[in-house]
Amino acid sequence: MDLGITGKRALVCAASKGLGRGCAEALAAEGVSLVINARGRDVLTQTAWEIADRYKVEVTPVAADITTSEGREKVLEALGGQADILVNNAGGPPPGNWLDWDRDDFIRAIEGNMLSAVSLMQALVPGMMERGWGRVVNITSAAVRAPIAQLGLSNTARTGLTGFVAGVSRQVAGKGVCINNLLPGLHDTDRATALDTGVSQAQGITVAEARARREAAIPTGRYGRAEDFGAACAFLCSQQARFIVGQNLMLDGGANNATI
Secondary structure, X not given: OOOOOOOOEEEEOOOOOHHHHHHHHHHHHXXXXXXXXXXXXXXXXXXXXXXXXXXXXXXXXXXXOXXXXXXXXXXXXXXXXXXXXXXXXXXXXXXXXXXXXXXXXXXXXXXXXXXXXXXXXXXXXXXXXXXXXEEEEEEOOHHHXXXXXXXXXXXXXXXXXXXXXXXXXXXXXHHOEEEEEEEXXXXXXXXXXXXXXXXXXXXXXXXXXXXXXXXXXXXXXXXXXXXXXXXXXXXXXXXXXXXXXXXXXXXXXXXXXXOO
């Protein structure tokens, strides 16, 4: 299927590896030029070169912390303040116990996983509306729909973003801008490895055993793949997604046992 987005320009955040890179590669495969962002310059630069070489599109790397105003300014400068597609993504806060979190912990989580995405939408969506076309995909978490107790900081911040998107997406849809969320479950990324490590330490088992136990709880029997996640992202950015507005697409291998 031709997604009809050849020649569009996208910003993909946290794209040096993992789910962000999966999204960046899927968009590049459709002929979308990219500005990609991450904090680590070396890995990001290598990723940019590999994507540009493979897909023959322009890829501009911007090493910056997207959760800070300074980082967002650097990215927006590289874009010239304009993009057709925005993929919001940022690493989640660490797991823990709700009794141990203080106000500063919550503020950091909200800054990183809610307000940074809101700020980029406020910067880029008005231009999309003026041009009559745009796509925004926010990478949130399956924990928005099925909360994970030890990820309470993430539950809080990402659910706040989901509420914001629920309203704004309906306000901008008439101008040709579609905003939706992707809710990843366990995927084979560094984040999953970190969580597996935490489980292994808490339960006194190996990381491999922790992973095997968690994979057994997924109906597909394995963690998701970044390339499959990226394909879902690319479709939500497509011309064919024009009637998908304010939705939360769960990609969790069926782990969330719900009818709707």
